[in-house]
Amino acid sequence: MSEKKIIAVTGATGAQGGGLVRAILNDPSGGFTPRALTRNVNSDKAKELARLGAEVVAADLDDAESVKRAFKGAYGAFCVTFFWEHFSPEKEAAQVKTMAEAAKYAGIQHAIWSTLEDTRKWIPLSDNRMPTLMGKYKVPHFDAKGESDHFFTDLGVPTTFLLTSWYWENMIFFGMGPKRGSDGKLAFTLPLGDRKFPSIGVEDIGKCAYGIFKRGREFIGKTVGIAGEHLSGAEMAASLSKALGEAVRYNKVTPEAYRAFGFPGAQDLGNMFQHNVEFSDYFCGARNLGVSRSLNPEMQTFDQWLARHKSRIPLE
Numbered sequence: 325m326s327e328k329k330i331i332a333v334t335g336a337t338g339a340q341g342g343g344l345v346r347a348i349l350n351d352p353s354g355g356f357t358p359r360a361l362t363r364n365v366n367s368d369k370a371k372e373l374a375r376l377g378a379e380v381v382a383a384d385l386d387d388a389e390s391v392k393r394a395f396k397g398a399y400g401a402f403c404v405t406f407f408w409e410h411f412s413p414e415k416e417a418a419q420v421k422t423m424a425e426a427a428k429y430a431g432i433q434h435a436i437w438s439t440l441e442d443t444r445k446w447i448p449l450s451d452n453r454m455p456t457l458m459g460k461y462k463v464p465h466f467d468a469k470g471e472s473d474h475f476f477t478d479l480g481v482p483t484t485f486l487l488t489s490w491y492w493e494n495m496i497f498f499g500m501g502p503k504r505g506s507d508g509k510l511a512f513t514l515p516l517g518d519r520k521f522p523s524i525g526v527e528d529i530g531k532c533a534y535g536i537f538k539r540g541r542e543f544i545g546k547t548v549g550i551a552g553e554h555l556s557g558a559e560m561a562a563s564l565s566k567a568l569g570e571a572v573r574y575n576k577v578t579p580e581a582y583r584a585f586g587f588p589g590a591q592d593l594g595n596m597f598q599h600n601v602e603f604s605d606y607f608c609g610a611r612n613l614g615v616s617r618s619l620n621p622e623m624q625t626f627d628q629w630l631a632r633h634k635s636r637i638p639l640e
């Protein structure tokens with residue numbers, strides 16, 4: 325039997341990377357084996373990945389030598405950054421540079437970089453329809469990723485640029501689900517207007533990444549966008565109502581109102597929703613549902629995701 329190709333996975337104990345590790349392990353005859361990178365090989369999540377059969381190695385994206393060591397001998401690398409841990413676009417860019425340089429050093433044959441658009445290509449800093457944040461960004465957690473794509477291309481690393489979508493898990497972990505108002509009724513508050521917005525169950529991102537690796541060289545040098553569905557706020561509220569067995573009203577706030585909510589990242593997210601919605605046709609078009617499903621035939625719809633996860637959404 326030929327040797328399995330190693331895929332080094334950053335963020336392996338997290339959502340995107342964890343989905344990829346599990347997708348590889350669930351396909352033992354697929355020809356790939358996962359190497360899970362973590363800062364702490366002794367954490368419960370790391371031990372669980374080892375128990376499932378992953379090779380678990382220590383690496384910190386703030387320590388370039390550790391990433392080089394962890395990528396050495398691998399065929400592929402899945403690269404993701406963690407904006408919401410530190411809220412620093414500069415740190416995110418530095419970590420992308422570290423991963424691209426490690427991929428070059430290790431002779432990685434296929435890197436997938438989980439990027440997003442640099443929104444300033446659509447709304448330049450001089451455009452005042454939304455505030456400029458941190459001095460030089462419109463949507464910091466998008467812009468720093470898109471701006472960092474060049475680290476891979478400059479070094480000639482064979483790379484697929486993966487455009488992901490808004491996770492439905494944000495309703496569980498990020499307080500973005502329906503909330504009960506003082507009237508006792510549930511309201512789902514997002515500034516999506518009446519436009520369609522691409523979204524996805526996060527486990528499906530890893531499955532799509534696995535689909536890209538399995539297709540060999542087909543997507544190298546290309547940008548691939550993925551989504552589970554393109555839904556409006558009203559459509560999401562209708563699905564939530566059905567799943568929860570209780571009416572959920574879509575509370576269509578303006579991006580200005582959302583930015584003023586004041587929680588950490590509210591301005592960044594308010595700008596993101598405004599941008600994605602104003603350019604809804606582009607954002608949905610760049611995340612083709614047919615391509616996404618061809619990469620991951622198990623892609624969940626929002627209704628299917630809700631059937632599995634609705635009890636985890638805090639409603640208070």
Ligand SMILES: NC(=O)c1ccc[n+]([C@@H]2O[C@H](COP(=O)([O-])OP(=O)(O)OC[C@H]3O[C@@H](n4cnc5c(N)ncnc54)[C@H](OP(=O)(O)O)[C@@H]3O)[C@@H](O)[C@H]2O)c1
Pocket residue numbers: 334335336337338339340341361362363364367370383384385386404405406407408409465488489490491492494
């Ligand atoms: N929320 C959304 O809707 C959404 C949509 C699209 C894209 N994104 C983007 O997705 C990215 C986050 O991906 P995710 O959701 O998969 O993350 P996540 O679930 O929060 O995973 C974080 C993992 O990253 C690892 N990590 C953090 N800092 C590290 C470092 N310095 N070196 C090595 N590993 C480190 C941690 O592993 P250890 O503790 O084990 O080291 C942790 O398990 C963000 O950049 C965000 O902008 C989010």
